[in-house]
Amino acid sequence: MESTNPATKAAPISDRARSRETSNMHPPGQTPCLGQRRCKVKHAKQSRLSRPGAAARVTRQTEGRRRPKPETAMPYARLAAYLAPARARAEWLRSLIGLVLIAAFYWAAVIGALTLVQALAGNVVLTAVMLELDRGGTAFGLVLVLTTFLPLVLGVLLVTRLLHRRSLSSLLGPGAMTDFLRVFVPLLPLVALIAATSAFDPNLGQSTPVSVLISWLPIALPLLFMQIAAEELLFRGYLLQQIGARIRHPLAWMVLPAALFGALHYAPGQNGATAIFFALWAMLFGCLAADLTARAGNLGPALALHFANNISAVLLIGLYGQLDGLALYTLVLNTRDPVAMAPYLALDALAIVVFWLAARLRLRR
Template sequence: MTDPRPDSTPLWRDTPPALWRSVLGLLIFLSLYSVLLSLWFIALAPFAAALPAGRQVATLLMLTSFVTALLALELVLRMLHGRGLAALAGPLPPLLRQGGRVLLYALPVMVVLSALPMPEALAPRRHLQTGAWLSWLPLGLLAVAIQISAEEFLFRGYVQGRLRARFDHPALWLLLPALLFGVLHFDPGSGGNAWWFVASATAFGLAAGDLTARSGSLGPALALHFLNNCTAILILSFGDELGGLALYHMTIRQDDAALLPLMPVDLASTLVLWLTARLALRR
């Protein structure tokens, strides 16, 4: 029998979803994602290497590769749940309205936070000239949008949504997806700072998860994630594989102990942006 509910009905309204189906969905997702991601780089890497602006293209290639995660999740939803990605996003009008309000409120706050003075030892250096940066900016914005959409649809839309429909306690449906999101940001190359980056990602996961639960759509989390990653990838980035599109580069690496004093500031910034987004949703 055909499910009469619209495709935009969030999965967390199902009562209650089978836990084994959610676990199976994640396992199938991981398998599909691994295959699709490998095919993506095999198919496009030769073209990227042949282009003159290799570093910028490499960053674009990495960010846009998250389209394979969206495709893998779409296939899982169709196979196991009879829905598409729209089922995770929530109704479109509230999503656009809420996401727009969060962008409107959080953007000036992000500008102020980004303009705060940094220690002299951490003063950034210019990476791209303004003209070159602006020429890459449209593609960079699109690539970041793809990347953050994949993460939000998976962690807040699917994982948190399924857990929230199955369990009542926020320690399970809010904390577990945030911890998973944080742990997957662990990078051994960051040395002693690795767990600070995990804590930062976990804090953001908690903020995005709370906004999703309160709003009933992915709009606020998508907006906040987009602003955060645009700042970290397109404005001021490390000089690694994700830094090709940045206007400025940090003069130190991710494993440098000089970063430690900035970690509490980063967590405080997440708190401020979360409170700003909650204020936007109340207006």
Template sequence: MLKTLLSFDYTAHERFVAPAREKSEVWRLVLGLCLVVAIVWIGGPLIWELLSYGLSEEDYLALANDFTTLVLPQSVLLLLYSFGLVWLAVATVTLTMHKRRPETLLGSPTIAWMQAKFVFVALLLLMLALLVLPPYQSDPPLIRGLEFGHWLALLTPALIALFIQTSAEEVLFRGYMQQQLAARFNSPQVWMLIPSALFGLAHYAPGSYGGNAWLVVIWAGVFGLIAADLTARSGTLGPAIALHFVTNISALLLIAPQGEMSGLALYQYPFSAADEAELRAMLPFDFAIMLVCWLAARLALRR
């Protein structure tokens, strides 16, 4: 088992990359990414236009006013569901620019689903153990977020929204980008590092994280490398989506920092993401948990 954990067996990655090889020119990837950005940029205002017709003026203004802080459940849900635009954009680009079916971004759907189930169960058990077993505790203690009944009522739409968000990010970074780069370049230093670096930079938010903004970028970049590694080992996006999904359940639905993006959390830390000292103290623990989750996912996959 130790030998397996120390290995870098990426033979399954070839099956994952194969559909991208026919049209793997770099210009197609660059233009495709520009089109993805354009579709999302155009689609965002259209969502707000539809909401202006579907909501009362009071509800629309409350949603619009909160969208910069995201402390209301409906604001967080809207943000997460809006990642459906990323799915639409990547699928459109895959069809038009690369002349292949969007489901090829996942690898074999049957195998992806099976692997995702294995990893999801393993990580869920790990997270539950971390929540209920000593020495896990919060000092100072956690504070209550949503009331349990309200949280439970929102749980199903929140889980659907989280699945859309996490799978959309994985399809873009570990699906589209990783596949197209690996089809053109054999080196993992290209097809792992470039999407992971871009994924990290996408999390650069000095307005939210203050002086820790680059530490959060590094955290997200390492997460991207772990997700890329799981994708290369398994030959599908299933494990990476499961890892991302469970991670965001923990960070957005169970315990979140106060303030921005806390609207769906059952509990909250007694500090916000802008509290630089508290966040900096928590990040090493988050790094350790991320590595343990990677190992747990690999054990579940036997890879």
């Protein structure tokens, strides 16, 4: 017979209630939930967070979702830091005024120096100096031509300091000297290889005796470096930074300075119909040098590329009548004949692309 004791019937109910209470209990330190299903989900999340390293992973994932997009989408990771010093004073008018002031300072210094020569030595000496500057066909003439780039260096530095309130180091970028050496040293064997293979050209003849070249090197090499530094500071330094600080696309900061660089190498009076190809070659060089500058975040690789190229073109194998005063060998060609110059310009373009690829490979290591 079943017991009719109320206490006996209440016992199972009490056990079920106790079971529900037990299932809804929470581990110490955890917040109670409303509803068993929500409680289980929350317990599962808290259990995952309690595992070693889980909280750190969640924090990193959250930070990754909250992290803002980079300021620039350019493929050159180090370019933004190189452009940063120019951003504070990168107005178009300020940059244009700076470029005009650099050109004015340069021409004022050159014309002032020639005027001083005329005043001190007379018209005969002035005429001789002008002829030397026109061709650079002697060792002294070449040194004179290279010296004229000193005002360009000073003009860029003065405008950068006074108009933009920044220093030479901001034009060079961090680690410029280190990257210069990293790129320049491996390029020297390529320079020697080009000189060796050019020895079989029937249009090539010996020009400057080795002893004469060696005797002039202590003067010529520093001046040659100053010449390439002047051009790099202006085109891949000042102009690239000022334009890049305003327009992020490579067509702006890479191509515009390179186009101006090529235009300044356009000399139809000297090269006739071939002048446009010389200018295009210079523009190609400017784009490659700008690419190296953007990849490295400094001017070091561009300086190395330019220095290696000019050592080859000015001191080893020169073009007759064009800065060949110290060239060890000289190519005797009609620079006005596009047919005669086409293969040489193509080989020069190929050589500079090889130099550029070698520099890029070196920067990756």
